Amino acid sequence: MLAKYKRILVAVDGSKQADKALAEAVEIAKRNDAELFVVQVIDDLRMLVHSATPMTQIMAEESRIAKEAFNQKRQTIDYAKAEFIVKDGNPKKELANGLPKQYAIDLIVMGATGKGAIERMLVGSTAAYVVNYAPCNVMIIK
Template sequence: MTERYCNILAAVDGSPQAHQALMEAVEAARRNNARLYIAQVINSSGLLLNRATPIAQIIEEEKKAALKLLEEEVAGVDYYNKQMITCVGSPKKALCFDLPEVYKIDLIYIGATGKGKLERMLVGSTTDYVVNNAPCDVMVVR
């Protein structure tokens, strides 16, 4: 485990566990004087369900909703060195590989659960995937 973290990623999805993970990530960023990245990944696999609407329009609407959620989450965060990130793709891949590589993440905070029970069974847990595949330390928050 790294003694000092420089770049911390907090994954948010609107769930209570993700919010708690964000609050703990803020405290870890303060303790380490680290850069805090707050990310929401728009799951691209669910975007193709509505085929009557052009995909570009769907992505734009999802990005606006994601940015609104991020702004709501960050509204209570009193930390100077933070950056909000929204991206489209596989949450598992983005949180585990893409974002850590681009932003040199050395610690990921993620909620223990975020989806409903049925969806977790069908798709698999993003948290489980990140814990088992991330290239850096992962803190799971309940």
């Protein structure tokens, strides 16, 4: 390992690969004594397009579900320097640009694929986008 990482972002979405990425990120954070940012980005555009329910209601429910999932993950993560973040927006742009700049991230860890297999075929992989546009190192977990 050439770099000592100080601020690590791991993207989670409830998929098995995201869980693997989280486990890997925790171990990297421990080895580097780094801060760990566990992030779930709720895709606000996808929610708007696929529902007749008011946007605020959808986002509130998605946020509640994400926070419940984080509370469960928090119990399994044995690392005091972990911060959990739920963010609304475009997952590709937030993970590649917004969050790394906002939190001065020097490593992004994420699964190769997430929950949205159909969307990935239509609009491209979030992981591929992050690899191409992130301002820092990106580790993809298979």
